[in-house]
Amino acid sequence: MRILGVCGSLRKDAFNLQLLRNAAGLLDDNAAFELADWSNIPLYNQDDDNDNLPVSVQAFKRAIEAADGVLIATPEYNYSVPGGLKNAIDWASRPAYQSVFAGKPVAILSASMSPTGGCRAQAHLRNIMAGMLTPVFPAPDFCLASAQQAFDEHGQLKHDQSRRKLQRFVNDFCDWIKAH
Amino acid sequence: MRILGVCGSLRKDAFNLQLLRNAAGLLDDNAAFELADWSNIPLYNQDDDNDNLPVSVQAFKRAIEAADGVLIATPEYNYSVPGGLKNAIDWASRPAYQSVFAGKPVAILSASMSPTGGCRAQAHLRNIMAGMLTPVFPAPDFCLASAQQAFDEHGQLKHDQSRRKLQRFVNDFCDWIKAH
Numbered sequence: 001m002r003i004l005g006v007c008g009s010l011r012k013d014a015f016n017l018q019l020l021r022n023a024a025g026l027l028d029d030n031a032a033f034e035l036a037d038w039s040n041i042p043l044y045n046q047d048d049d050n051d052n053l054p055v056s057v058q059a060f061k062r063a064i065e066a067a068d069g070v071l072i073a074t075p076e077y078n079y080s081v082p083g084g085l086k087n088a089i090d091w092a093s094r095p096a097y098q099s100v101f102a103g104k105p106v107a108i109l110s111a112s113m114s115p116t117g118g119c120r121a122q123a124h125l126r127n128i129m130a131g132m133l134t135p136v137f138p139a140p141d142f143c144l145a146s147a148q149q150a151f152d153e154h155g156q157l158k159h160d161q162s163r164r165k166l167q168r169f170v171n172d173f174c175d176w177i178k179a180h
Numbered sequence: 181m182r183i184l185g186v187c188g189s190l191r192k193d194a195f196n197l198q199l200l201r202n203a204a205g206l207l208d209d210n211a212a213f214e215l216a217d218w219s220n221i222p223l224y225n226q227d228d229d230n231d232n233l234p235v236s237v238q239a240f241k242r243a244i245e246a247a248d249g250v251l252i253a254t255p256e257y258n259y260s261v262p263g264g265l266k267n268a269i270d271w272a273s274r275p276a277y278q279s280v281f282a283g284k285p286v287a288i289l290s291a292s293m294s295p296t297g298g299c300r301a302q303a304h305l306r307n308i309m310a311g312m313l314t315p316v317f318p319a320p321d322f323c324l325a326s327a328q329q330a331f332d333e334h335g336q337l338k339h340d341q342s343r344r345k346l347q348r349f350v351n352d353f354c355d356w357i358k359a360h
Contacts, residue, residue, distance in 0.1 A: 083267025
């Protein structure tokens with residue numbers, strides 16, 4: 001099983017990148033994990049929406065197509081998803097009615113320094129996914145609050161409870177993908 | 181009074197650009213209209229979030245600061261605002277707690293080929309603005325549906341009813357800015 005991780009932040013030491021790496025470490029042995037790269041995707045302009053897609057967009061779309069499931073971990077910017085992440089999703093959704101996210105199993109995580117842990121970004125992202133007919137893993141929101149205190153110096157989740165919750169999330173996501 | 185127009189689409193002949201131009205044409209003589217440019221703003225990365233902001237970001241922030249009110253006209257991409265527009269807004273909201281949108285009167289328009297006229301993008305944009313403590317002009321949603329049929333060959337709104345509704349929206353927005 002191939003799981004693609006998509007991090008909503010471009011920051012080198014992003015909490016959501018650390019969260020994705022923790023999730024990857026909890027995957028079953030028969031699951032392969034890969035990180036998507038959208039850092040070089042240009043701003044979407046419908047005038048450029050033709051057969052000559054930028055290489056970065058082609059690679060992002062191919063990675064999604066090749067995955068059995070996509071795990072998105074995102075911070076919350078201004079009560080919503082980061083614009084850059086949404087821009088990458090917008091590219092992936094084109095051309096119209098041919099989104100590579102259509103029918104693709106997706107699970108959403110968030111991490112944030114705030115006490116709400118990115119829950120508003122998750123709510124918007126669920127809406128966005130609905131717009132592409134993407135099945136989103138129905139689980140209690142995994143919102144990692146106070147993310148600046150959540151990881152140890154090796155980037156590992158410090159608290160047993162968080163690790164156990166993430167383990168269960170990852171296991172159940174994989175089971176749900178298989179059932180799809 | 182200075183009104184800044186922000187178009188959510190980068191397409192050269194964007195319906196929302198035409199809608200903004202129609203709105204500008206309906207402004208009072210004592211109101212000046214300017215169009216913002218976010219086409220060269222890079223993807224936001226918190227690692228680059230320092231005193232050396234890209235020139236394109238500086239110009240975008242200055243334009244918002246100088247405006248008495250901002251009129252955003254946006255299409256809807258995947259049930260939300262275009263990622264590129266959100267990315268520009270994310271930059272404008274930095275550094276933390278110093279968003280140039282904080283306290284800035286904003287009005288939202290949308291145009292779309294769909295029968296819903298971009299109403300879901302408006303809903304998300306209102307949330308996003310709430311995240312920056314931005315007062316959003318409280319008016320019935322102006323969602324221009326079937327936008328591909330709404331303008332004549334000179335880019336003017338064809339239907340009297342749309343023009344009258346936009347005239348009223350623009351007048352009331354300017355009155356509301358004055359009252360602020």
